[in-house]
Amino acid sequence: MAPTLAMQxxxxxxxxxxxxxxxxxxxEFVRSHVTALxxxxxxxxxxxxxxxxxxxxxxxxxxxxxxxxxNDQNIYTEDVxxxxxxxxxxxVFQKPxxxxxxxxxxxxxxxxxxxxxxxxxxxxxxxxKKCALWDEVKDKLKQNALELSGGQQQRLCIARAIAVxxxxxxxxEPTSALDPISTAKIEDLITELKERYTIIIVTHNMQQAGRxxxxxxxxxxxxxIEAGDTRDIFFNPxxxxxxxxxxxxxx
Amino acid sequence: xxxxxxxxITHRHEEIMANIQRRRIRGKVWQVLFYLATTIxxxxxxxxxxxxFNSVFGYVLIQNEVEPETLxxxxxxxxxxxxxxxxxLEENLSTGLIRRFNSEELLEERTTKDLALLVQQRIINxxxxxxxxxxxxxxxxxxxxxxxxxxxxxxxxxxxWLTADFLRSxxxxxxxxxxxxxxxxxxxxxxxxxxxxxxxxxVASAIYLEEYARADKWYNRIIEVNIYNLAGVxxxxxxxxxxxxxxxLLGGLTQGRTIISAGMTxxxxxxxxxxxxxxxxxxxxxASLRESSYGIGATKWQTIxxxxxxxxxxxxxxxxxxxxxxxxxETAPLVVVGASxxxxxxxxxxxxKFTTLPIQIYQWSARPQEQFRNVAGAAIIVLLVxxxxxxxxxxxxRNRIAKNRRV
Numbered sequence: 001m002a003p004t005l006a007m008q009x010x011x012x013x014x015x016x017x018x019x020x021x022x023x024x025x026x027x028e029f030v031r032s033h034v035t036a037l038x039x040x041x042x043x044x045x046x047x048x049x050x051x052x053x054x055x056x057x058x059x060x061x062x063x064x065x066x067x068x069x070x071n072d073q074n075i076y077t078e079d080v081x082x083x084x085x086x087x088x089x090x091x092v093f094q095k096p097x098x099x100x101x102x103x104x105x106x107x108x109x110x111x112x113x114x115x116x117x118x119x120x121x122x123x124x125x126x127x128x129k130k131c132a133l134w135d136e137v138k139d140k141l142k143q144n145a146l147e148l149s150g151g152q153q154q155r156l157c158i159a160r161a162i163a164v165x166x167x168x169x170x171x172x173e174p175t176s177a178l179d180p181i182s183t184a185k186i187e188d189l190i191t192e193l194k195e196r197y198t199i200i201i202v203t204h205n206m207q208q209a210g211r212x213x214x215x216x217x218x219x220x221x222x223x224x225i226e227a228g229d230t231r232d233i234f235f236n237p238x239x240x241x242x243x244x245x246x247x248x249x250x251x
Numbered sequence: 252x253x254x255x256x257x258x259x260i261t262h263r264h265e266e267i268m269a270n271i272q273r274r275r276i277r278g279k280v281w282q283v284l285f286y287l288a289t290t291i292x293x294x295x296x297x298x299x300x301x302x303x304f305n306s307v308f309g310y311v312l313i314q315n316e317v318e319p320e321t322l323x324x325x326x327x328x329x330x331x332x333x334x335x336x337x338x339x340l341e342e343n344l345s346t347g348l349i350r351r352f353n354s355e356e357l358l359e360e361r362t363t364k365d366l367a368l369l370v371q372q373r374i375i376n377x378x379x380x381x382x383x384x385x386x387x388x389x390x391x392x393x394x395x396x397x398x399x400x401x402x403x404x405x406x407x408x409x410x411x412w413l414t415a416d417f418l419r420s421x422x423x424x425x426x427x428x429x430x431x432x433x434x435x436x437x438x439x440x441x442x443x444x445x446x447x448x449x450x451x452x453x454v455a456s457a458i459y460l461e462e463y464a465r466a467d468k469w470y471n472r473i474i475e476v477n478i479y480n481l482a483g484v485x486x487x488x489x490x491x492x493x494x495x496x497x498x499x500l501l502g503g504l505t506q507g508r509t510i511i512s513a514g515m516t517x518x519x520x521x522x523x524x525x526x527x528x529x530x531x532x533x534x535x536x537x538a539s540l541r542e543s544s545y546g547i548g549a550t551k552w553q554t555i556x557x558x559x560x561x562x563x564x565x566x567x568x569x570x571x572x573x574x575x576x577x578x579x580x581e582t583a584p585l586v587v588v589g590a591s592x593x594x595x596x597x598x599x600x601x602x603x604k605f606t607t608l609p610i611q612i613y614q615w616s617a618r619p620q621e622q623f624r625n626v627a628g629a630a631i632i633v634l635l636v637x638x639x640x641x642x643x644x645x646x647x648x649r650n651r652i653a654k655n656r657r658v
Binding site: 061087088092100113114157161 | 541542543557
């Protein structure tokens with residue numbers, strides 16, 4: 001496995017009960033790149049995302065077969081602790097979901113439970129600065145995070161995720177609940193963050209996938225139809241179904 | 252050619268209008284039914300409250316065995332010295348009775364207030380010849396005056412049975428001196444024990460069942476079904492259970508028919524309710540909150556302790572307080588477990604004999620003397636006020652917590 005890969009799936013199948021949601025998924029996620037997962041609703045892209053940090057473990061009666069490598073380690077073996085996986089593979093959700101605590105506490109809590117011993121004020125400030133949120137909230141650190149706007153809440157969630165120093169950040173349609181201006185801010189942020197983090201993003205917005213991602217994988221009914229450089233997928237797809245989806249003929 | 256479709260459209264329009272009218276009428280009928288149902292409920296409540304107040308206030312006809320003016324010139328016992336009061340007692344009461352009082356507590360060492368009370372109860376000894384309800388007192392005054400005329404020296408007094416003395420005095424065989432103190436303290440002790448036992452056990456079980464137990468295991472399903480069934484079991488059966496376990500089997504630990512036995516029985520009774528309420532509260536915590544916690548590497552326990560419990564605590568607390576106020580009103584299981592029928596000593600530990608408000612109300616209303624009905628009415632008001640304040644506390648706490656958490 002090449003060292004430039006942050007994550008990789010091999011022959012990954014996933015089942016909700018008896019329903020198979022993923023079929024034989026083989027994907028590579030390049031370090032410090034943004035990979036977009038696209039496809040119509042119910043195609044399995046969110047399921048794959050949640051396999052990458054074992055979030056699906058929390059759903060009863062599900063099963064994953066196959067391998068998911070994170071830094072050359074298969075995270076689906078017995079001796080891997082999913083809690084540690086989730087610290088190193090962070091997640092940002094579709095709906096902004098900050099804790100109903102203060103802005104400061106939202107960042108600090110994750111670091112504290114993970115045993116952070118350094119200067120907490122400093123960590124909060126740098127995390128917020130990395131997400132271009134510091135200037136907007138530096139006077140509101142004691143305020144409840146739910147008083148922030150939707151876009152600010154989502155950037156706070158990203159700041160919260162990077163405060164525990166992950167290697168990979170998974171984003172599940174992070175802008176679908178936001179207005180265009182907030183969306184643009186998040187997209188800028190993604191481009192800045194990819195220097196230090198590997199980002200995997202699920203999106204329904206083709207333009208967004210085109211703007212922010214380096215690689216793209218197109219899903220249909222739990223199968224990967226096509227994956228590769230975003231430029232190729234968008235301008236030179238090998239599969240007819242990929243072209244049909246991207247040009248908006250279905251989905 | 253054109254007229255046919257137009258006619259069709261008009262016809263269709265009329266049909267729709269008629270249909271709308273029909274739907275409106277149907278809605279109106281239901282609205283009236285709901286209105287009637289609410290009216291019946293409100294009426295029932297008003298009648299209940301009026302009935303209680305009716306028995307608590309009213310005229311009483313009192314006759315003193317000895318007029319206070321013959322004992323002290325002013326007619327006011329409070330003007331007298333201790334020694335004068337003791338002299339009065341020794342003069343008027345049998346030596347046997349004086350000896351008994353002395354053996355309880357030496358008369359010389361008692362307070363003036365105590366002594367005055369003894370004189371009031373034993374020498375002046377006011378007896379209630381007859382009492383009237385509030386409605387009779389207002390609308391039937393002629394008959395009341397006629398009755399008064401039959402007894403010479405009897406005083407007619409408008410009496411509220413709910414007085415400060417009623418709250419302060421213990422049980423007494425004569426209604427005019429009977430008080431709620433012992434029962435009220437008994438109820439407070441009971442609340443404390445029920446809370447201390449059922450809250451931690453109930454919430455802990457709810458957390459286990461909701462967060463840890465695997466729903467696909469047969470034994471967890473059996474537990475779940477049984478908890479729901481237990482919540483519907485009649486309380487007297489819990490009383491029998493308490494009698495068998497806490498009074499008989501564990502009698503060595505609980506010392507028999509004591510507050511702790513009764514409290515544990517009531518705690519068992521409301522445990523299923525607390526578990527069910529707490530589970531619902533935990534279930535209502537949105538998945539997004541749990542995911543955001545797991546998503547940054549929190550363990551299951553960290554997620555529960557820092558996010559799930561704080562987010563559901565207001566509902567858990569409300570459910571628990573409502574369950575406890577149900578326990579406060581329970582009578583049947585306590586009768587079985589063995590509440591004391593007549594007790595004048597304040598409970599001072601969990602191993603005291605006890606009585607509680609509902610038990611006391613039940614016993615007073617079963618007495619043959621009519622005046623105990625008035626006393627029971629006053630006790631009912633005390634019980635209702637206690638329960639209402641607990642429910643109000645539940646609502647206020649919930650709102651305060653909810654306001655702090657949700658913006």
